[in-house]
Every structure is written in C-alpha cells, then in structure tokens.
Amino acid sequence: MEQFLKQWCLSLKFLNAEPEKKEAFTGFCNTLQFNEAAVIANFPFICSAFAGYKWSSPDLTATFTRILTSFKQMKI
Numbered sequence: 001m002e003q004f005l006k007q008w009c010l011s012l013k014f015l016n017a018e019p020e021k022k023e024a025f026t027g028f029c030n031t032l033q034f035n036e037a038a039v040i041a042n043f044p045f046i047c048s049a050f051a052g053y054k055w056s057s058p059d060l061t062a063t064f065t066r067i068l069t070s071f072k073q074m075k076i
Contacts, residue, residue: 002041009045013052022060025053029063036070043071 008028015021032039039046050064 001038005039005042006045009042009049013049018055021053022055022057025049025056025060026063029060029067032067036067037074040071040074 012021012024015024047068050068053060053064056064
C-alpha cells in the first residue's frame with residue numbers, strides 16, 4: 001500500500017483532467033475513512049496531493065479538512 005499510495009499521490013498531483021481527478025480524490029477519501037492509520041507513512045504525499053487540487057468542490061474541500069483534522073488528532 002505504501003508504494004502504491006506514494007506514486008498515486010504524486011501522479012494525481014499533476015493530473016490536469018478535472019473530472020477524473022475529482023473522481024479519484026472522491027474514491028480515495030471514501031476509502032480512507034475506513035482505515036486512516038494505514039496511510040500515515042504517506043501523509044506528506046497526501047497533503048501535497050490535496051494542496052495541488054485547485055478545483056475542489058465545497059464537499060470535497062470539507063472532506064479534505066475532515067481527513068486532515070483526523071490526522072492531526074492522531075498526532076502523527
């Protein structure tokens with residue numbers, strides 16, 4: 001998972017196809033809610049991917065905020 005997620009975040013950060021990018025982020029966020037601890041090792045890459053998404057919808061922005069707050073509470 002660690003190798004996959006790192007490459008996924010790097011690739012997604014530079015993807016310019018908006019509909020595909022939104023779907024990928026939505027799927028990732030939906031999956032992440034079930035086991036956030038599994039991706040702690042890739043936290044910097046996740047933050048970078050989130051920060052690189054310029055067209056985020058209000059719903060997806062709220063999801064990003066919830067995920068980042070959850071990581072903060074884990075004190076990683």
